[in-house]
Amino acid sequence: MRRKVGSLVKAPVVLGIESSCDETGAGLVRGGRLLGHALASSMDEHARFGGVVPEIAARAHVQALTPVVRQALAEAGLGMRDIGAVAVTTGPGLSGALQVGLAGAKALAYALGVPLYGVHHLAGHVAADTLVHGPLPEPCMVLIVSGGHTSLLLVRDLARDPVLHLGDTLDDAAGECFDKAARLFGLPYPGGPAIDRAARGGDPRAVPFPRPLTGPCDDPNAFSFSGLKTAAARWAERYRARGEELPLGDGAASLQEAVADVLTRKAVAACREHGAGTLVVVGGVAANSRVRALAEKRCGAAGITLRVPPLGLCTDNGAMIAAVGDLLVRSGAEPAPLDVSVDPSAPLEYAALHPVARTGTRAA
Ligand code: KG4
Ligand code: ZN
Secondary structure: OOOOOOOOOOOOEEEEEEOOOOEEEEEEEEOOEEEEEEEEEOHHHHHOOOOOOHHHHHHHHHHHHHHHHHHHHHHHOOOHHHEEEEEEEEEOOOHHHHHHHHHHHHHHHHHHOOOEEEEEHHHHHHHHOHHHHOOOOOOEEEEEEOOOOEEEEEEOOOOOOOOEEEEEEOOOOHHHHHHHHHHHOOOOOOHHHHHHHHHHHOOOOOOOOOOOOOOOOOOOOOEOOHHHHHHHHHHHHHHHHOOOOOOHHHHHHHHHHHHHHHHHHHHHHHHHHHOOOEEEEEOHHHHOHHHHHHHHHHHHHHOOEEEOOOHHHHOOOHHHHHHHHHHHHHOOOOOOOOOEOOOOOOOOOOOEOOOEOOOOOOOO
16 A cells, blocks of 8 residues: 655755765755756866866865755745755765765754755665656666666665665676776766767667676676676777777767666566566666667566656756655654764665764773
C-alpha cells in the first residue's frame, strides 16, 4: 500500500543547498513543487587542469553561496523569512566543498530558527525527477550515472525506506570514462558534453569498443569503465603513432554507443529481474543524447516506463536537494543536530545523511 506524505497545506518552503563538487546550487521546494532555483559553476576555473581542483571548488562555493540563495529566493518571489526548513548535501563529495555548503546551511537554519536536514547527494539526483514527473512509483529502478557514480538502485519510499544498492561501478564511473576519454581525444573538459557533440557526425559502429561485464558469468548489476577508457586510449594512440588525424566523430560515437549500450542493457535487465515497471535515469550522464535515446527504445520494447529529468535537473543543482528535504519534512523525519558533519564517501543507505561530527577528543 502506498503511504501518504504529510499534508501539503502545512508543508513549509524547503531551501536546498548543494556544494559537493563544482556547482553551487540553491533551490526552493514546497509540497513537491519547485518554486525557484539558481546555480553557479566553477567549471571554467577547472578546465585548464582537466578535472575539478578541490581547493578551487571550495573557494568558489564561498563566493557563490549567498548570491545563489538570494537568486533562488528572487526567482521564487520569496524572502528569507519564508524559508521553513533547510536541507543540505552532507555527502558524498569533496570534503572542503561540502563543508562550505554545510556551514552556510547551518548558519541559515540557526539564524532563521528552522530545522536542518542532511541529504545524501545521490538521493538528490533521484528526487530531482519527482519535481517534473511527480512521486516515484514503488518500487522503481534508478540508474544513477554521473561523474563520480554509476549505480543501480531499487528505490521504494525514498524518505523512509532504505535504498537497495544493487550494484556499482568497480572502477571508473561512466561520466569519468567520458571525461578521461575526451582528454585523450583532445576534447575540452567536461568531456561528456564534448563527446556527445563530437559523436553527432560519427558512425557508432566504426570502432568495436568492448562492452565490459556483459558476459553470462559477469555480475549483471556491476559496471566497469576503466577498460573502455584504456581501449579509447589505444585507439587514439594508433592514429597518433602513424601521424594521422583522429577520426574524432567515429571514435566519439563508438565510445558513446558502448557506454549507452552497457548502461541501458543492464538497467532494463535489472527492471525485469526485480519486477520494476519504471526506470528512472538520473545524474549528469543522463543528459547524454544516445543514453536517452537507447533507454527510450529499450524501455519501450520491454514495456517499462522511462523517466528522465530535463537536462538542467540531471546535473548537480540545489533543487534536487530541496526535493529530498521536502520529502523528509513531509514524512516527519528527524532533523539533523546543528553539530552534524560531512561524510565525503558516504554510501547511499538512506536519503537523510546526518553523520556525527568527530571532535578529535578521546576518552582517557
Ligand atoms: O551529476 P553530475 O553533474 O556531477 C556529479 O555528481 O558527478 O555529472 C557530471 C558528469 C561529468 O562526467 C560530465 O562529463 C557528464 O556528467 N555529462 C555528460 C553529458 N553531460 C554531462 N556525459 C555524457 N553526455 C552528456 N551530454
Ligand atoms: Zn551529482
